Structures are given as structure tokens and as C-alpha cells.
Amino acid sequence: MISILFISEVPMTLFGVSGNYASALYISAIKANALDKVEAELLDLVEASKRSAQFSAFMKDLSVGAETRVNAIKEICAEAKFSAIVKNFFVLLAENGRLRHLDSIAKRFTELTMAHRGEVKATVTTVIPLPPEEEKDLKETLQDVIGQGKKVHLEQKFDPSILGGLVVQFGQKVFDMSIKTRAKQMERFLREPINFDI
Structure with missing residues (x-):
């Protein structure tokens, strides 16, 4: 009980x-x-x-x-x-x-x-601080994603190793739009064998 x-x-x-x-x-x-x-x-x-x-x-x-x-x-x-x-x-x-x-x-x-206040913490990782206008746009986009009734609380972190772009994490979701990740994806794509028979 x-x-x-x-x-x-x-x-x-x-x-x-x-x-x-x-x-x-x-x-x-x-x-x-x-x-x-x-x-x-x-x-x-x-x-x-x-x-x-x-x-x-x-x-x-x-x-x-x-x-x-x-x-x-x-x-x-x-x-x-x-x-x-x-x-x-x-x-x-x-x-x-x-x-x-x-x-x-x-x-x-x-x-x-x-959680009591209906806030959702989102962490954005970038190489340099986001300009205020971009931070506002990102907050509005995240607000659309989580819907009404909740408020986005945005926290910025800085990590030069991502090389550029950004990584957004909230809840269990991670959106990795960093240059580092895109470069790795491109490298994997370039290493795949090319089929010339098509």
C-alpha cells in the first residue's frame, strides 16, 4: 500500500x-x-x-x-x-x-x-554556441515534435570532436546531424563495392 x-x-x-x-x-x-x-x-x-x-x-x-x-x-x-x-x-x-x-x-x-512542470529537457551539442535565432528555431521545432502540453527546456553543450552540425537528444531520441557522423556514413558508402553490371 x-x-x-x-x-x-x-x-x-x-x-x-x-x-x-x-x-x-x-x-x-x-x-x-x-x-x-x-x-x-x-x-x-x-x-x-x-x-x-x-x-x-x-x-x-x-x-x-x-x-x-x-x-x-x-x-x-x-x-x-x-x-x-x-x-x-x-x-x-x-x-x-x-x-x-x-x-x-x-x-x-x-x-x-x-516532469511536474511539464518540461522536457533537450540537449543540443554543437562545436560553437548556437546564435539566438537558430536556438529559437530549434526550440520551436522541438516544441512541434513533443506537442502541446509540454515545454522544451533546451540545454547547450559544446564538443569540438563533432566537427560541425549538431546532435539533439531528448528522452530516448537522438538526432545526430553532425559532420563527424555524416563523414563516417559517407566513408562507409565509398567503401562499399560498386556493381557495374546494373
């Missing part, structure tokens, strides 16, 4: 350690009507861990005792003035030795919040 209730309250089912913790935090945030605040605070701590090598190492170090981890997290949460939900969540992670999963938990939590 509890598991059915749990699954019915999240917009998508997530698995694994990160998925379970993200789902639990999502349910708490929804019940407290504090989804945006919780997401912002969670992402703030993730950013802080990326900026501080010492803090990042502390979160990953399992040799640090649970009491030390919990006290440090309580101090950080008090200083950052985090909400009770986020503070309790971070303390739970510290007690269970799960702080090292914070980054992946935050990513999974963001997936839940996007």
Missing part, C-alpha cells in the same frame, strides 16, 4: 539510490508546497560542493564519522538558512553516508521537477 502511494505521488518513477532519495525529497517538497525553494537550495549546495574541493572531498569521504558529518551539515544548513525540509534531508544523507550521491540526487530531483 505504501509503495503504491509513493509511486502515485511522483510524476515519473526513478530507480536506484539517487532516484529513491530524489523521489522522497520531491514528495516532501510537494506536501510542503515548497518545490521551487527546495530545488533552489538543493542546487545551491551542489554548486557549493563544486566550488570547494575541500567540501567536495568531505562529502565523499566515508571515513568521516556519521556524527561529524551530521554536525558539519547542520552548521552549513544553519549558515545558509536552508528550509527545514532541505536541512532534514541533508542530515539524513549525512547519517546514511549518502552525501557522495548529492550531485546525482540533485539531477534526478530536477528530472522530477521538470
Whole structure:
């Protein structure tokens, strides 16, 4: 009964350690009507861990005792003035030795919040940033593909190895229109034996 209730309250089912913790935090945030605040605070701590090598190492170090981890997290949460939900969540992670999963938990939590808002994340990989007009056109095209009722959230990544063109990924779909892929296809085509008897 509890598991059915749990699954019915999240917009998508997530698995694994990160998925379970993200789902639990999502349910708490929804019940407290504090989804945006919780997401912002969670992402703030993730950013802080990326900026501080010492803090990042502390979160990953399992040799640090649970009491030390919990006290440090309580101090950080008090200083950052985090909400009770986020503070309790971070303390739970510290007690269970799960702080090292914070980054992946935050990513999974963001997936839940996007699904809650009807957003679909699309990642476009290019060699250089897309000009604003091309980004707008791509967003409109993707919006047509996913249909009404959902909103495209476009994230740009850069990868010089694709040589040009772009690779678009959303959900399970990948549209690879990179020069690198086209060059490989052309190479395969040119290596095929030619039948002159036709």
C-alpha cells in the first residue's frame, strides 16, 4: 500500500539510490508546497560542493564519522538558512553516508521537477554556441515534435570532436546531424563495392 502511494505521488518513477532519495525529497517538497525553494537550495549546495574541493572531498569521504558529518551539515544548513525540509534531508544523507550521491540526487530531483512542470529537457551539442535565432528555431521545432502540453527546456553543450552540425537528444531520441557522423556514413558508402553490371 505504501509503495503504491509513493509511486502515485511522483510524476515519473526513478530507480536506484539517487532516484529513491530524489523521489522522497520531491514528495516532501510537494506536501510542503515548497518545490521551487527546495530545488533552489538543493542546487545551491551542489554548486557549493563544486566550488570547494575541500567540501567536495568531505562529502565523499566515508571515513568521516556519521556524527561529524551530521554536525558539519547542520552548521552549513544553519549558515545558509536552508528550509527545514532541505536541512532534514541533508542530515539524513549525512547519517546514511549518502552525501557522495548529492550531485546525482540533485539531477534526478530536477528530472522530477521538470516532469511536474511539464518540461522536457533537450540537449543540443554543437562545436560553437548556437546564435539566438537558430536556438529559437530549434526550440520551436522541438516544441512541434513533443506537442502541446509540454515545454522544451533546451540545454547547450559544446564538443569540438563533432566537427560541425549538431546532435539533439531528448528522452530516448537522438538526432545526430553532425559532420563527424555524416563523414563516417559517407566513408562507409565509398567503401562499399560498386556493381557495374546494373
